[in-house]
Amino acid sequence: MNRQRPPGPMTVAELVHSGPLGRAQLVAAPHLDQQVTGVSLISDLAQARRCAPNTALVVHPAAAPGVWALESALRFAWERNASCVVAPSEISVTDSTKQLAERLRVPLFTVDDPAEQALELAATIADTEAVRCRLTARCAVLLGERHRPQDIVAVINNEVPGVRVVLVTPDGHTLAGRVADNRPAGGPHQVRVPVPGPDGRPWAELVAHLATPSPSWVQTVETILKVARAPLAAAIAHAQLSSAHQASKDRLLLEALLHGEATLSKDQRAPHSTAGRADVEQIAREAGWRLDGTHVAVCLRPLEREVCALDAITPGIVAAWHEAFPQLPLVPMPRGWVTWFTGESAEPALLADLIRRRLVGVRIPISLATGIGQPAAGLKGLRQSVAEADLAAEVAGRNSESSVELYGELGPRVVLARLPLAEIADAALVLLADLAADPRTDVLVETLSVLLDCAGSTGQAASRLGVHRNTVLGRIERIRACGVDPDAPEQRLALHIACYALRSTRPWK
Numbered sequence: 001m002n003r004q005r006p007p008g009p010m011t012v013a014e015l016v017h018s019g020p021l022g023r024a025q026l027v028a029a030p031h032l033d034q035q036v037t038g039v040s041l042i043s044d045l046a047q048a049r050r051c052a053p054n055t056a057l058v059v060h061p062a063a064a065p066g067v068w069a070l071e072s073a074l075r076f077a078w079e080r081n082a083s084c085v086v087a088p089s090e091i092s093v094t095d096s097t098k099q100l101a102e103r104l105r106v107p108l109f110t111v112d113d114p115a116e117q118a119l120e121l122a123a124t125i126a127d128t129e130a131v132r133c134r135l136t137a138r139c140a141v142l143l144g145e146r147h148r149p150q151d152i153v154a155v156i157n158n159e160v161p162g163v164r165v166v167l168v169t170p171d172g173h174t175l176a177g178r179v180a181d182n183r184p185a186g187g188p189h190q191v192r193v194p195v196p197g198p199d200g201r202p203w204a205e206l207v208a209h210l211a212t213p214s215p216s217w218v219q220t221v222e223t224i225l226k227v228a229r230a231p232l233a234a235a236i237a238h239a240q241l242s243s244a245h246q247a248s249k250d251r252l253l254l255e256a257l258l259h260g261e262a263t264l265s266k267d268q269r270a271p272h273s274t275a276g277r278a279d280v281e282q283i284a285r286e287a288g289w290r291l292d293g294t295h296v297a298v299c300l301r302p303l304e305r306e307v308c309a310l311d312a313i314t315p316g317i318v319a320a321w322h323e324a325f326p327q328l329p330l331v332p333m334p335r336g337w338v339t340w341f342t343g344e345s346a347e348p349a350l351l352a353d354l355i356r357r358r359l360v361g362v363r364i365p366i367s368l369a370t371g372i373g374q375p376a377a378g379l380k381g382l383r384q385s386v387a388e389a390d391l392a393a394e395v396a397g398r399n400s401e402s403s404v405e406l407y408g409e410l411g412p413r414v415v416l417a418r419l420p421l422a423e424i425a426d427a428a429l430v431l432l433a434d435l436a437a438d439p440r441t442d443v444l445v446e447t448l449s450v451l452l453d454c455a456g457s458t459g460q461a462a463s464r465l466g467v468h469r470n471t472v473l474g475r476i477e478r479i480r481a482c483g484v485d486p487d488a489p490e491q492r493l494a495l496h497i498a499c500y501a502l503r504s505t506r507p508w509k
Contacts, residue, residue, distance in 0.1 A: 009035040009054065010128050011217075012084050012107050013161030018135045020120035024086065024109040027093050028101035030299055033162050034083040036125060041118040045069060048076035058086040058118040070099055078104040078234075086121075088114050132220045135160070138223050143231045147238065152231050153177040156208075156224060163221055165208045166193070167232070175204055191218055193225040195232050203236065243315035250331045253287070254338065256280045258383050281379070289329060296346040297373040297385035298355065301336030301395040302366050310336070313366065324358035336393060338386055348372045352404045369396035370404040388414075398504040425505040428498035434482040444482075447475040449487055449499035 013032040016022040040051040044062040050055055054263040057077045063069065070087050074097070074182050077085050093110065101108040111117045124131055142155045150165055153176040158164045166177035189210045189233070197203030206225045210218065257280055284291060300317070302310075314332045321330040321339070330339045341351055352372055359368070371393025373385035388407035391414040396405035398421065407414065438444055447465065451472070454460035458476070462469040476486065485491060 004307075005334075009037045010131065011035055011162055012056075014135075015056075015121065016133070016160040017159070018131050018138075019124045020117060021086075021109060022049055024111045024117065025089060026107070028098050028106075028108040030107065031105040032104045032107055034107070036083040036121075039118050039122045039125065040082075041115060042073075045072055045076065048073055048080070051076075051080050051082055053081040053112055055080070055082050056084050056086060056118075056121050057082045058114050058121070059088065060114055061088045061090060064159060071100055074100055074104055074106050074108065077106050082106065084109060086111055086117055088112075132217075136220065136223055136227065140227045140318065141335060143228050146231060147235055148285060149232055149235050150176040152228055152235060153206075156206075156228060160208075160221060160224060163208050165206060165225070167204050167206055169204050170202060170402065178498060191222050193222060193229065195229050196231065197236060204232075205269050206232075206388035239315070240347060243318060244311070245331045247314050247318065250329060251333065252285075253280065253284055254331045254333070257284060257291075257379065258386060260383075287329075290342040291343045291379050294344060294346060294375050295340045295341045295342050295379050295382040295385050296348055296351055296375050297338060297382065297389040298351065299333075299336055299338050299371040299373075299386070300330070300368050300392045301371075301397055303397050317366075320359075336390075338389070340382060340385065346375060348374065348406045352406060356404060369393050370403065371396055371407050374408050416497075419497070419501070421501045421504050424497060424501035428502050431494075431498060432482070432484060432502075435479065435484055438478070438482060440478075444475060444479055445499050445502050447472060448479055448484065448495065449503055451476065452492060452496045452499065456487065 010019070011032065012021070012034050015036060016024075016026065016032065035054050036056050037054040038052055039058060040047070040055045041058045041060060042048050042051070043062045044320070045063055046061075050058060057080075059070065059073050063073070070085075070091055073085055073087070076082075085101070086109045089110040089112050091110070093108070099106070139155060139159050142154055142159065146152045146155055150292065151164055154168050156163065157177060164177070167175040169175060191208040191210065193206045193208075194202055195204045195206055206228060208221050208225060210221060281291060300321075310332065314337070317337060318330050318332075321328070321337070325339070328339050328341070330337050352370075355370055355372075367375070371389040373388035373392065376382065376385045392405040392407040392410060395410055395414060395416075398404045428506065432445075435441065435444055435448075447461070450464050451458070451461045454464065458469055458472045462472045464474065479486065484495065486495065
């Protein structure tokens, strides 16, 4: 038979927040985490010398004819390790008395009727479990009325005394709340409750830092955290649905702009517009999109090695982007996300450095390739810059790590971005089977590719590779020994594309 754990003692903070001390005037509050195990109503200061530790010392008006008596009571409370002092409100509390209470770390309250306050405190302390049940019920009501994770965590921090709660991701990133007093993670005074996402999989964790970790109080805090899990899951589901809905609206709007459509139907238009069949440019301007001036488009997309469902990760990508660039839209497209910078200061090279720096500090779940178009004016220019950024992102996506490519620096190479490199690389391995079997395949393919880039000039190839010309000549002989003739005019184009595909996919690694 399971025995119910006896309730632990309450704290002064609990009595202030959920008990009768909530109606008292708090004069000094240096140490509200002190536990309260009893109440002592004294009508004579001599009785204060005999009060038990962790007692709420309530001073009757008969024992406090002046300020000096109240200061004496504070000193006796400190000597006996009392939890707090409750004095009659008819006594005028001076600044020196407040300073004494702060220095002795004894909470000081004033009330109109100390005798009635003592009775209420005694009743509350005797039925601690009922008080904590009322606190849990109140939190449950307030949590059900909140719709954002930040507001849900704030309810716990505001309503549960002596507790600081944070909502953190599995990798330690804080989503809501903050840790008080710089308490180290993993300390002894913590309660952790996992929070599942809308799909039931682990999404985050509620971590409560407790000032007074009695077993029953830990159990109460854990119950409140568990009550908060359902509102948190509903909040994140609502946020994801709202984000996905807005993303689909933005995508339809941008596609209409890029394809030159003049109107959108009522179902397609953004929620800002009031027209039944509204002008596309008007809707975009109402949404805060900048269409006039000089634009530089930016395209983000996952690296080719990343396997992910774009619709699923779009809310996270958009949220992370807005951490770095709060004023810029990030619109989902079929293969990535598009935005644009507007103004005379929108210089591609400067934007590349800015994007690299800003995206380092934000939480993006995948590695991204970034393409940046050329500056162009007006809506027509925006269409051109978006197309250029898309091509540049295609080139950047072939790299093994996150990278940024500028369309203006790629030249004719952007044409190669549309080639089906995986299929071409498979064919190249058949065509260049002997070369692929060489132990130094990567070096030979790189040398052949650079040689073809330099129109057969061994001197230029050596300079680009950073080796001596004789080294290049030696590698060419080794390439010829594998049955490849770089000087054959009818083979150069095919060899050049084959080397590009092999270097982009690196199948030998």
